[in-house]
Amino acid sequence: MLLSHQFPYQLTISLVVYHSKPDDLLPLINSIKQINVPVKLIVSDNSETNQLQLFVEQNNGHYIFNNANLGYGKAHNKAIQFAQNLAPYHLVVNPDVVINKDCIENAIAYLNQNPNTGLLMPKVLYPDGQIQHLCKLLPTPFDLIFRRFVPKSLAQLFKNKLDQYELKNKDYLKPMHLSNLSGCFMLIPQQVFKQVGLFDENFFMYLEDTDLSRRISNEFDAIYLPSVSIIHNYEKGSYKSKKLLLYHVKSAIYYFGKWGWFFDKDRLVKNKKVLYQTQV
Numbered sequence: 001m002l003l004s005h006q007f008p009y010q011l012t013i014s015l016v017v018y019h020s021k022p023d024d025l026l027p028l029i030n031s032i033k034q035i036n037v038p039v040k041l042i043v044s045d046n047s048e049t050n051q052l053q054l055f056v057e058q059n060n061g062h063y064i065f066n067n068a069n070l071g072y073g074k075a076h077n078k079a080i081q082f083a084q085n086l087a088p089y090h091l092v093v094n095p096d097v098v099i100n101k102d103c104i105e106n107a108i109a110y111l112n113q114n115p116n117t118g119l120l121m122p123k124v125l126y127p128d129g130q131i132q133h134l135c136k137l138l139p140t141p142f143d144l145i146f147r148r149f150v151p152k153s154l155a156q157l158f159k160n161k162l163d164q165y166e167l168k169n170k171d172y173l174k175p176m177h178l179s180n181l182s183g184c185f186m187l188i189p190q191q192v193f194k195q196v197g198l199f200d201e202n203f204f205m206y207l208e209d210t211d212l213s214r215r216i217s218n219e220f221d222a223i224y225l226p227s228v229s230i231i232h233n234y235e236k237g238s239y240k241s242k243k244l245l246l247y248h249v250k251s252a253i254y255y256f257g258k259w260g261w262f263f264d265k266d267r268l269v270k271n272k273k274v275l276y277q278t279q280v
Helices: 022-032 053-058 072-083 103-113 141-149 152-165 190-196 208-219 242-259 265-276
Strands: 011-017 039-045 062-065 089-093 097-099 117-125 185-189 221-232
Touching: 011 022, 011 072, 022 039, 022 097, 039 053, 039 072, 053 062, 062 072, 072 089, 072 208, 089 103, 089 190, 103 117, 103 185, 103 221, 117 190, 117 208, 141 152, 141 242, 185 190, 185 208, 190 208, 208 221, 208 242
Parallel strands: 011 039, 011 089, 039 062, 117 221
Antiparallel strands: 089 185, 097 221, 117 185
């Protein structure tokens, strides 16, 4: 592990935006300002205009103007590549997140004490304090199809299956080793990117976090750590937009083409390990 004093910052943070306004980003930026380690924010803007540039720079951030909608993973990759020599740790985060006090300091302390950890996700809360079930098994086609398309009137028939996919039978107050963690907050040592690669840019949006989590878990520990937490104003965009739904479907087709549709032995092994692990 490279020592933090070899870098100008201890953490870089990448944020991808598209047609966002300054007010949309203020809660996250204000929470970043409370972090007690040297941090550099990098905003990768997929908009057609650079109207956010002055706002980002006034808040000590680095602004990347993409001048086109590159997609989520590709835009983050540009920020990660810019950040590779700036800090030992990198955080991929969504614009609708607020980072709770001491979250970053304690998460970095965990990574320092557990050098085989390649990915860390905290406990994720709704604004009202309820836990979001963002720890998941590696998806099967059934999981994605039924989770998205089964009418509510029939959903109860598949409740146990869908609850298992979201690990609702697990204790979300205890740590878990997983292979599928949410892209809303992915804390990753920079050396991990050098070993497993960046986001797969064939995903325009959706499932790029599942793919990266899976690749990281093949080489390192991917950890859900509930002793640290964030607030996430989670909206299921593909449930409200036909365009986003199309992105989701295309990503699912690519994902299963890459890893396997119904015959994915590695998925079976990893999911069984998650389901039967002892939480401590």
